[in-house]
Amino acid sequence: MKINDLSLYSKYAFRDLLRSYSKILSIIITLLISLFILSAILTIEDSLENELNENSKVLLGGDLEIDYNNREGDKNLIKQVENISTVSQIVEFSTMISTIEKKQNKTSFTRIKAIDQNYPLYGDVIFEPVGSLKKLNEIDNTILVNENIFKNLNLKINDIVKVQNIKFKVIGVVKVLPDIGGAFVFGDFALTGKKTLDKLELNTLGSFLNYEYKIKFDDYKNKDKKINEIKKIFKNNDKVKIRYPENSAGGIKRIIDNFSQFLSLVSISAMLIAGIGIANTLLSFINQKNSSIAVQKAIGINSGNIKTIYYLQLLISLIFISLVAYGLSFFLVPVVDKYISDGLGLNIQASFSLTNLFIVFMVGLLVIIIFSIPTVNSIDQIKASSLFRNVFQSLQFKYSKLSISLSLLLLTILISLFAFRSSIPTYSLIYFASFFVCLAVFFYVSRFIILLLRNNLFNLGISSKIAIKNITQSKSITPITVMSLGLGMTLLLTLAFVGSNFKREIAKSIPEIAPDYFFLGIQNNQKNLFKKIIIDTDKEAVTEIVPMVSAGLVKINGIDPNTYISNSNDSYWVIMNDRRVSWVNTIPKDNPILEGSWWDTSKPNKLQISLDSKVAKDFGVNIGDKFTLRIYGREIEGEVVNFRLVNYQDLSINFAMLLNPQFAENIPHEYLSTIKFKNIKSFNEVNFLDKFPSVSIIKISDYLSKVTDVLNKVFIAVSIISAVTVIIGLVVISSAIIVQRKIKIFQNLVFKILGFSKKEIIMSSIIEFIISFLSIIFFSTIFAVLASKFIIENIFQLKWLFEINIFFYVTIGVGVATLALIIITNFRYLSPKVYPLVRNE
Amino acid sequence: MNKLLKLSNVSLNYTIDNNSINILKNISFEVDYKETISIVGESGSGKTSLIMLIGGLEKNSAGNIFFKDSEISNMTEDEISEIRRKNIGIVFQSFYLIPNYTALENVSLSLEINKLDNATKKAKEILDRFGLSNRFNNLPSQLSGGEQQRVAIARSVVMKPELILADEPTGNLDSENTENISSLLFNYIKDENASLIMVTHDNNLANLTKRKIIIKDGVISENQ
Ligand SMILES: Nc1ncnc2c1ncn2[C@@H]1O[C@H](COP(=O)(O)OP(=O)(O)OP(=O)(O)O)[C@@H](O)[C@H]1O
Numbered sequence A: 001m002k003i004n005d006l007s008l009y010s011k012y013a014f015r016d017l018l019r020s021y022s023k024i025l026s027i028i029i030t031l032l033i034s035l036f037i038l039s040a041i042l043t044i045e046d047s048l049e050n051e052l053n054e055n056s057k058v059l060l061g062g063d064l065e066i067d068y069n070n071r072e073g074d075k076n077l078i079k080q081v082e083n084i085s086t087v088s089q090i091v092e093f094s095t096m097i098s099t100i101e102k103k104q105n106k107t108s109f110t111r112i113k114a115i116d117q118n119y120p121l122y123g124d125v126i127f128e129p130v131g132s133l134k135k136l137n138e139i140d141n142t143i144l145v146n147e148n149i150f151k152n153l154n155l156k157i158n159d160i161v162k163v164q165n166i167k168f169k170v171i172g173v174v175k176v177l178p179d180i181g182g183a184f185v186f187g188d189f190a191l192t193g194k195k196t197l198d199k200l201e202l203n204t205l206g207s208f209l210n211y212e213y214k215i216k217f218d219d220y221k222n223k224d225k226k227i228n229e230i231k232k233i234f235k236n237n238d239k240v241k242i243r244y245p246e247n248s249a250g251g252i253k254r255i256i257d258n259f260s261q262f263l264s265l266v267s268i269s270a271m272l273i274a275g276i277g278i279a280n281t282l283l284s285f286i287n288q289k290n291s292s293i294a295v296q297k298a299i300g301i302n303s304g305n306i307k308t309i310y311y312l313q314l315l316i317s318l319i320f321i322s323l324v325a326y327g328l329s330f331f332l333v334p335v336v337d338k339y340i341s342d343g344l345g346l347n348i349q350a351s352f353s354l355t356n357l358f359i360v361f362m363v364g365l366l367v368i369i370i371f372s373i374p375t376v377n378s379i380d381q382i383k384a385s386s387l388f389r390n391v392f393q394s395l396q397f398k399y400s401k402l403s404i405s406l407s408l409l410l411l412t413i414l415i416s417l418f419a420f421r422s423s424i425p426t427y428s429l430i431y432f433a434s435f436f437v438c439l440a441v442f443f444y445v446s447r448f449i450i451l452l453l454r455n456n457l458f459n460l461g462i463s464s465k466i467a468i469k470n471i472t473q474s475k476s477i478t479p480i481t482v483m484s485l486g487l488g489m490t491l492l493l494t495l496a497f498v499g500s501n502f503k504r505e506i507a508k509s510i511p512e513i514a515p516d517y518f519f520l521g522i523q524n525n526q527k528n529l530f531k532k533i534i535i536d537t538d539k540e541a542v543t544e545i546v547p548m549v550s551a552g553l554v555k556i557n558g559i560d561p562n563t564y565i566s567n568s569n570d571s572y573w574v575i576m577n578d579r580r581v582s583w584v585n586t587i588p589k590d591n592p593i594l595e596g597s598w599w600d601t602s603k604p605n606k607l608q609i610s611l612d613s614k615v616a617k618d619f620g621v622n623i624g625d626k627f628t629l630r631i632y633g634r635e636i637e638g639e640v641v642n643f644r645l646v647n648y649q650d651l652s653i654n655f656a657m658l659l660n661p662q663f664a665e666n667i668p669h670e671y672l673s674t675i676k677f678k679n680i681k682s683f684n685e686v687n688f689l690d691k692f693p694s695v696s697i698i699k700i701s702d703y704l705s706k707v708t709d710v711l712n713k714v715f716i717a718v719s720i721i722s723a724v725t726v727i728i729g730l731v732v733i734s735s736a737i738i739v740q741r742k743i744k745i746f747q748n749l750v751f752k753i754l755g756f757s758k759k760e761i762i763m764s765s766i767i768e769f770i771i772s773f774l775s776i777i778f779f780s781t782i783f784a785v786l787a788s789k790f791i792i793e794n795i796f797q798l799k800w801l802f803e804i805n806i807f808f809y810v811t812i813g814v815g816v817a818t819l820a821l822i823i824i825t826n827f828r829y830l831s832p833k834v835y836p837l838v839r840n841e
Numbered sequence B: 001m002n003k004l005l006k007l008s009n010v011s012l013n014y015t016i017d018n019n020s021i022n023i024l025k026n027i028s029f030e031v032d033y034k035e036t037i038s039i040v041g042e043s044g045s046g047k048t049s050l051i052m053l054i055g056g057l058e059k060n061s062a063g064n065i066f067f068k069d070s071e072i073s074n075m076t077e078d079e080i081s082e083i084r085r086k087n088i089g090i091v092f093q094s095f096y097l098i099p100n101y102t103a104l105e106n107v108s109l110s111l112e113i114n115k116l117d118n119a120t121k122k123a124k125e126i127l128d129r130f131g132l133s134n135r136f137n138n139l140p141s142q143l144s145g146g147e148q149q150r151v152a153i154a155r156s157v158v159m160k161p162e163l164i165l166a167d168e169p170t171g172n173l174d175s176e177n178t179e180n181i182s183s184l185l186f187n188y189i190k191d192e193n194a195s196l197i198m199v200t201h202d203n204n205l206a207n208l209t210k211r212k213i214i215i216k217d218g219v220i221s222e223n224q
């Protein structure tokens, strides 16, 4: 086609669209909603990543970090670095903080960051009152606590609190820290001065002090030169890693990636459901244009050119819709910002991305083309000769081998676009496969219902008879209702089942298996006293106490695992930094051995290691491989002798690595304990801390409530987005009803003439709905049960139960909404006027 | 001189439920340039079918149809479209204007499709000539039946086709409008030297044409 032809047809397309867009309003709405969701996901993902990238220095806390694997670094070398740049030294540790002068004293498990006067090198700490941050390093024994501690411990400014037997004065409240370390994301935190920390003499064994050295170049232009100088300083020190801003926040990036990938899948589902509606609405649109198209043909415009005009109309709508959808997504960013900034301390801002706009447009284009090919092709069926006969056959979808293969090709492109952008394409592909299986099943279900009812097996009242007639007639909306609502319901139910099972399992683990408390940092000489005090408090308390030392896995078969195991590996956490390791004589009850054998007691002087079987699989470790552990700076080589099945979810004591006691007992160590009280009220945290000031107490229920809080937020977000698929399904259904408008009015008119009451007609709509809806519920529940069971049992390895409440909420909710919609849409056709029909309008 | 149109032994069959029905049988006649012909006959005799064959809107089952020496009976859909676009104007009994186009847009559509310059100006001229100068921007629903048919005729002649096909052009109109339309149509054909093939039940109208073809049960029974 020539260019000036194209501009002519574009002109027609524009004109037609402007004059009759209301007839394709449902196409516009469904496309707009689904493209809006997609745009929102892309825009928010982009904004988050931009924020992470732009603030990578803030997140890292400097231009560079000298990573001594969280241990204290070589003071001389650090001095050398200080000569060429600004260094901020930070020490982090977890401990208890308690009030001492209240009527009812309370304690809280806290992450404390001891900072020097250079902190923060980048970004801002938000705190109150003015000047209090500076005072931390000017006045000894001062502390800033976060808002949550301030509230929970009922604190006032200048109150005294106790940390490990030392008294601190609370001089203010800190709200936001610029560098969001992992522990700070969900937990409580406090800031104190580095000098105070030195006085605390916390450098005792196993206190898990995390040392961080952040560096800022005074002259950023000479950055590369400075980096080289710093590298030179640590040249002979293989324990030191230099971390750059680019790889800060890798973990968060991964979560964002996975989450947005999942949401994209939901949004593409919404789009495909919208596609079903697009095909249907478009067919009725072209049917209405039947005589105009015949005239165009009579005038001598060929079928291909007429089709071009219709494709152009869709294209123009799509350009408009993509722009609006993409533009609207920017309004969602502040909402999300509000939602996540509490937890992450990130402030996201929307930024325009041509790539994203293009992706949104392309996805919309693919969906439109896939679903409009058989419809627009039906234009071929229109004959100009109809104009002589005054009869216009209603059009059917037209499938040819060519158009089917083209649709399939485009569908494949669309799916690939989504699947291969994701980090785990297999999951996406499984998702799409299930989606199309469901689609096919729902299609055949609708066929089956029609077939079944056509056979007139039932002898029923008049309303039911009308309902059955409506379902079985050739232009029935049953297939569309069943397919679009069925898919939406399946998705919503699946996610609701997954979410509710997940939440139940997490909540359930509190009373049933999980202990009440974790106690960290019990020293060797405190062990017996600790046991005695627990028994004195509650004779029936179940106590588990195990030795513990922190160890870094620095080499596997002589090679640094960080060189070949990437941070996207599921078990990366094992090598990320030091882990707690323990030792036992006998095989732990809930840790069966899958491979290898338990300790070889004939070799007491050799380090033997028992490894979590999942870690072994992820790292490709075999029995007999050599691990080099660094314990207190000393490297010890040991042999992996067996793999255990470890289940971390029960929240009892679990270790990725266990050592043989004969060897490990000689290492200086401390103890870790879990307690499950019979009578939890008999335990007083404050009194306990008086006796064991250096022990940290973690109350599992507090910890879990924080986790469930985060899960709840995620669950809500996911539910809202998946509810969109149901909403789109509803729009598709109501547009299908509107398409039926003429038939409905005519039918109702005939009923009116025959003397049926409105009640009977409404009743027939309700019966029609119930028949379709029951079969939708039946099949979508089967799919949702299968899918959610698979996800819960195989991916999360939790117990799956049929959540009857959730089932009723979702089905009744969607059912009422659909029924209301059907009645409202039909209501307009209930009082047909006779004369327009007679005038053949 | 060559003939404008030539039909030789043309037949048309329709197949319904595997039964072939013979609608038109061995139709042969010729049409000269500037000739006017009326086709008359009983209802169901095959008049409309014949018009459709001539306009290339239906395929003949046997025989040959030549339009200006090119055989249209074995052309593709698109080739026939091309010929119709440039040379043949069609007028229907039920007008068939495009409902969401104004009178002016309905008329200028053909001109634009053929990429003629000043489409709007030419469309206005012809509407003006048909007495519709103050109806340019009315939609078909805002026009009377007679006005609609005048717009429809304007649309069919605006390309100055050599052949105009009309199927009962006045069938939906009252007697006053019938007279109006017929004088307008015949004046135009005389002025512009076009040919006309018109199906009609109206004897007065049929008598205005130079020649009359009577069809009975799918065959030509008289050709005067
Ligand atoms: N698509 C079709 N399939 C089968 N038979 C058809 C079809 N179209 C028309 N016919 C038959 O062909 C015959 C001729 O029809 P046609 O419309 O040409 O008649 P006509 O002379 O124009 O009649 P009228 O004066 O009523 O308009 C009729 O008997 C009609 O029933």
Ligand SMILES: [Mg+2]
Pocket: B047, B048, B049, B167
């Ligand atoms: Mg006829």
